Amino acid sequence: xxxxxxxxxxxxxxxxxxxxxxxxxxxxxxxxxxxxxxxxxxxxxxxxxxxxxxxxxxxxxxxxxxxxxxxxxxxxxxxxxxxxxxxxxxxxxxxxxxxxxxxxxxxxxxxxxxxxxxxxxxxxxxxxxxxx
Numbered sequence: 001x002x003x004x005x006x007x008x009x010x011x012x013x014x015x016x017x018x019x020x021x022x023x024x025x026x027x028x029x030x031x032x033x034x035x036x037x038x039x040x041x042x043x044x045x046x047x048x049x050x051x052x053x054x055x056x057x058x059x060x061x062x063x064x065x066x067x068x069x070x071x072x073x074x075x076x077x078x079x080x081x082x083x084x085x086x087x088x089x090x091x092x093x094x095x096x097x098x099x100x101x102x103x104x105x106x107x108x109x110x111x112x113x114x115x116x117x118x119x120x121x122x123x124x125x126x127x128x129x130x131x132x
Contacts (some may be wrong), residue, residue: 025091033084
């Protein structure tokens, strides 16, 4: 399925690649979160049961993207699980980006504009209220 920019992309080509992107993105996120969960059970399995009568939020280190990545790179189980969740969130965003490229290669201006609008709304939602 090798295509060059000069060759005409067909809708089925874009659909197949987007399907594979979604499939492998979800699979990667699942594997990362599962590894983090297994590591969490191994390292905290004998800890006493937490009290759920009062809600305590996550530590400040895991409220930013940098903190999550730093936690995962330092083999913190919660950081690895949260990295899996971030990968799961990033998968449909990558689908939109790839669709944008596909529509641009097909020279479909209407869908390029619509996809850009959707991408702008999602990026504003993702980065608008979070500490980066």
